[in-house]
Amino acid sequence: MEQAIANLNQQELxxxxxILNSGVIHYSDIERSIGRSRKTISKxxxxxxxxxxxxxxxxxxxRNVGVYLEGNTTELTKALQYDGYVNTPRTSEGRVTAILSKLLLSDQPQTIQALAEMTFVSRSTLETDFKAVKRILAKYSALIETTHAGMRLIASESAKRKLMSELLTMYWGNTKYMKNENGEVHSKLQLPTDIQSFFGKATFAKVIQVLDEFEQEGTLRFTDYEFQSLAIHLIISMERISKDAILEPGLSKVKLEANTQRLVGILERVFQVKIPGDEQQYLNIHILAAEGQAISDDKLVETASPFQQNSIRRFLKDHCDTYDDALLQGLTVHLTSALKRLYLGLNLHNPYTADVKRFFPRAFNEAIDLSAKIEHHFNVTLNEDEVAYVALHLEAFLERQKSMVRAVIVCSTGLGTARLLEQRVKTYFSDSIQISRVTSIQDLKHHPISEDLVISTINxxxxxxxxxxxxPFLDVSSVKRLKAVEKQIVSQRQPANSFMRLLSxxxxHIATGKEQRDDVINRIGQRLAKLGYGRDSIGQAAIKREQLASTAMDTVAVxxxxxxxxxKPCISVYINADGIDWHGTTVNIVFFLAMNKQIKAEIEPIYQYFNDVLEDKKLLHQLIGSQTANQAMMILGSESDE
Structure with missing residues (x-):
């Protein structure tokens, strides 16, 4: 069947x-892309x-719709790939990656039209993708300079390195493992076809050869992430060196690790080039991360406290309001690696960030709070993707707590009796009551009760x-009383009531005209302060928090x-159908959440209802069209009627 398309010319292909990439396309898009008349295009x-x-x-x-395909295009796509007609990204994420790669690797200005032709999509489709590119660039204070010749990336060398790190992690998960003729398993990096065209095939093959030789001759073993990170770093670097695009001085000179010196030697022999000193310093960072050594003055110019598991675990116990052993263990292991990696300037792309913000808003916002404390304590900043990874751990913990009544046991007859009572409660109520701690009356003076229920041997x-x-022995009558109270607590958790009580x-506020994020947050903050819900600087505090990680998702920001x-706890809603520029994302609805300990017991049902609201696209669309505050209240309350 490949013969069916073999007779088509390049313009027809x-x-x-x-059409395959854009879904629906117009004659004007085709005209701009292939430079032919409407009559020719029709032919x-x-x-x-x-x-x-x-x-x-x-x-x-x-007419008035466009040109599109009907039917199963699987066989058509296979035919195109088989004959080598397709070497372009098929998804928005793939195009974003391709655009970012082109801007990073090219010294020449790029035009929207040229990029559209490169990715085989319409200009309008690419302009949408470009918004995502700009959001990535903004995270590293990088800009796009536009002139009559086209667009050029403007960024410091440090920012370019971080962007390259972001780029390379977009390919995470494409490493294959194979056995050679000796039965040894080795890794083989697989770059997507849409990116391979930006690198010379010879460079690609030589880098894999260098890393294979490096691992075979030495004792250092890379993790999957370390291998892929170093491989793509080298592909990019060797392309630059081959084009005499030498790095600007970026790092102070430090003594190279023995493994770094060995890697440099292999590179210089295989590529027949001299590796510049600054490039060697960047390679040294990758080797330091792979070796897992403690950071010291002779390895990096600026130092931080070693990120040891015991110190991170103590930090988490001191700064997490509630936790269990699984959360402590999971976050400790994750942060031990992540903090060192971030300190060394190696960022990890998180493909699930948008989904985490959309589906787990409570966990994401708690992760922002924890990340601010991490930055203050360890002097390491977690970007939005890293915050989302922390949020996944927190969400797993929150899922374990759902529908559970948290209880504290207060006992005056000794720790042994208290532990017996704790074990008896766990036996009878393993699926409904979680014991968060065992304590005494005296200890409660210093650690107030935040649990849902008190189980006590003291009146x-x-x-x-x-x-x-x-x-202390939890007799039958005690079990019955506990069951009754536990059921009463659960029955009082009504998501809609808890959520709507915070609204009025x-x-x-319903606004019109284009607005900016900080202006809107300040306007909300001033309103809350005036009504007695918050302190005068509540708006500025929320802006600072938003700068740690954006809460924007689709048309909503939280x-x-x-x-x-x-x-005083409340939820403020700000609606603007014309759009609010939320640091590169356009949103129409802002839910400003002002929570405190007064509603701690209701946090779960509040977020349960809020999740339902965020996932109801029809409700959100109706909310954007609200004309009055009362109408918006009615729309938000309608979710409870479903």
Whole structure:
């Protein structure tokens, strides 16, 4: 069947690729891409239509809609790939990667039209992709300079290195493992076809050869991430060196590791070039990370406290309000590696960041708070992708807590009796009650109760928290009383009520005209301060927090106020159908969450309802069209009626 497209010319093949990548395309898009008249394009489409009949694919040309394909295009795509017609990215993420690569690797200005032709999509499709590129660049204070000749990347050498690190991690997961003739397993880096065209094939093959030789002759073994990170770094670097694009001085000179010197020697022999001193310093960073050595003055100019597991675990216990052993263990292992990697300037791309923000808003925002504490304590900044990785650990913990009643055991008859009571509660209520701690009356003076329930052998009262008096041996009557109170606590958790109680018409603002993120947050903050919900600087505090990691997702942003700035818990809603520029993302709805300890017991149902709101696309669309605050209230409350 490949013969069906073999007779098509390059322009006709290009039209097929444009339609496959864009879904629906217009004559004007085709005209700009292939530079032919409408009459010629119509003739090309006739030929394409005839050829594609053999693949059971129809070319549909519909007025006011555009040109698109109907039918299963799997066989058509295979035929194109088989004959080598396709070497372009098929997804938005792939095009973003390709654009970023082109800007980083090319010294020549790039035009939107040229990039559109390179990726076989319409100009309008590429302009949408370019917004994602700009968001990535903004994270590293990099800019795109536009002149009559086209666009050029403007960034410091340090920023370019971080961008390259971001780029290389977009290929994570493409390493294959194979056995050679001696039965030894070795790794083989697989770059997507859409990126291989930007590197010389010889460079690609030689880098893999160098790394294979380096591992075979030495004792240092790379993890999957370390291998891929170093491989793509070398591919990029050797391309630059071969073009005499020598690095600007970026790092102070430090003594090279023995493994670094050995790697440099292999590179110089295989590539027949001299590796510049600054490039050797960057290679040394990769080797330091792979060796896992503690950071010291003779290895890096600036030093930080060693990131040891015991110190990170202590930090987490001191700064996490609630946790279990699984959370402590998971975060400790993750942060031990991540903090060292970030300190060495090696960033890790997280393909799930957008999904984490969309589906786990509570975990993501708690991760932002924890990341701010990490930055203050360890002097290492976590970017948005790293915050999302932390959020995944927190979400797993929150999932373990769902529908569980958190309880504290208060006992005065000794630790042994208290531990027996704890074990009895776990036996009878393993799926419904979680014991967070065992304590005494005296200890409660220093560590107030934040749990849902108090189980006590002592008769005492706690304001607003149920206390169940039991025997140390948890007899039958004690079990019955506990079951009744536990069910009552769970029944009172009504997501809609908890969420809607934090809303009021005075907290909803509907605006028009294009606006900027900081202006909107300040406007909300001023309103909350005036109404007595927050301190005067609540808006500025929320902006600072938003700078750590953006809470924007699709058309919605969910900034949070730090707890110390909240006087009375509430949710403020800001709606602008014309759009708010949220640091590169356009949003239409802002949910400003001002939470404090007064609603700690209701946090789970509040976020449960909030998740339902965020996932209801129809509701969000209706909310954007709200004309009054009362109308917005009614729309938000309608989720509970579903």
């Amino acid at each position: 290009k039209i097929i690729q444009l 090309y489409l006739d030929n394409v239509e005839s050829a594609l009949k053999q693949y059971d694919v129809q070319v549909i040309r519909k 005492f009262d706690v304001p607003d928290i149920p206390v169940v008096i039991v025997s 018409p005075e907290l909803i 900034p949070h106020a730090p707890i110390e700035y909240v006087l």
